Amino acid sequence: MLSENYKRADRLFHPNNTEININGNIIGGKKLAVMAGPCSVESMEQILSIAKDVKTSGATFLRGGAYKLRSSPYSFQGLKKEGLELLKLAKNETNLPIVTEITSIEYLDEYIESVDIIQVGARNMQNYELLKQLGKTAKPILLKRGFSSTIEELLMSAEYIMAEGNNNVILCERGIRTFENFTRNTLDLSAIPAIKKLSHLPVIVDPSHATGIWWMVEPLSMAAVAAGADGLLIEVHNDPENALCDGIQSIKTDKFALLMEKLKLIAKAAGREI
Numbered sequence: 001m002l003s004e005n006y007k008r009a010d011r012l013f014h015p016n017n018t019e020i021n022i023n024g025n026i027i028g029g030k031k032l033a034v035m036a037g038p039c040s041v042e043s044m045e046q047i048l049s050i051a052k053d054v055k056t057s058g059a060t061f062l063r064g065g066a067y068k069l070r071s072s073p074y075s076f077q078g079l080k081k082e083g084l085e086l087l088k089l090a091k092n093e094t095n096l097p098i099v100t101e102i103t104s105i106e107y108l109d110e111y112i113e114s115v116d117i118i119q120v121g122a123r124n125m126q127n128y129e130l131l132k133q134l135g136k137t138a139k140p141i142l143l144k145r146g147f148s149s150t151i152e153e154l155l156m157s158a159e160y161i162m163a164e165g166n167n168n169v170i171l172c173e174r175g176i177r178t179f180e181n182f183t184r185n186t187l188d189l190s191a192i193p194a195i196k197k198l199s200h201l202p203v204i205v206d207p208s209h210a211t212g213i214w215w216m217v218e219p220l221s222m223a224a225v226a227a228g229a230d231g232l233l234i235e236v237h238n239d240p241e242n243a244l245c246d247g248i249q250s251i252k253t254d255k256f257a258l259l260m261e262k263l264k265l266i267a268k269a270a271g272r273e274i
Helices: 044-057 081-094 105-114 128-135 151-162 191-198 207-211 214-226 253-269
Strands: 020-022 025-027 033-037 061-063 098-102 117-120 141-144 169-173 203-205 231-235
Touching (some): 025 033, 033 253, 061 081, 081 098, 081 105, 105 128, 128 151, 151 169, 169 191, 207 214, 207 231, 214 253, 231 253
Parallel strands (some): 061 098, 098 117, 117 141, 141 169, 169 203
Antiparallel strands (some): 020 025
16 A cells, blocks of 8 residues: 555555556557557657558557657757657657657646657656646646656656546656666566556566666566567667667667567466457
8 A cells, every 4th residue: 555645556555457448449458559650760760660560560659759858968859840840740659659858847738739648758757847737638648657766756757747637647667777787777577567567557678768778678578578568669660870869778670570469478478468
């Protein structure tokens, strides 16, 4: 049981798992949600090609960055509004709902109009003013765990959104900082059953940001599904060697197709499906 500060995310008050319906795609149900696409939208040709490929392989959502928060001010910051327009174009071509990160409250109106799932990145997990405004919308919110945040802090951030009336919150484990430096972060697989014990909210895993290494995406995706994750957020690129953002952690479209076939077996063993 969580502290008395938790009223909406706590399983004690909501014993049944929450299922979020997005254009007929259920997150939190028996079928796993697979959100795939590039770290950043780079061009019309790039996003259309990737969107069609991941759809063919079985992805149920298209992820892609339009506005980007980068550690370095000299790194590619995204195509911004043009990136959103290209994501909408890809959605029209494939019928895949859009998942993309919001970086500032000032973009909220265009995100409400254009985006199916609004992602809150790790850096903004405790941006409480942003969370409050997102809570006043009806849009599903994908809330990423901060890289130095505890599970309790993640759930408290979810409370900020839900306290304003929006119960459509999806939690995302994307790795935390530890003393280990072989990987970009350390994927905390134990967070999946822990969160599910404490909360009714769906949990997805981002193995791409968790490790920063493309060849780790496959085994950790399978491990996440086996551990009970409700979905995956996977970076897929058609030319990762020349990607403008995080190419080193992106898998190619053909490897994504192979991964989806393996995930079907893991999902079946875990009583789920893809």
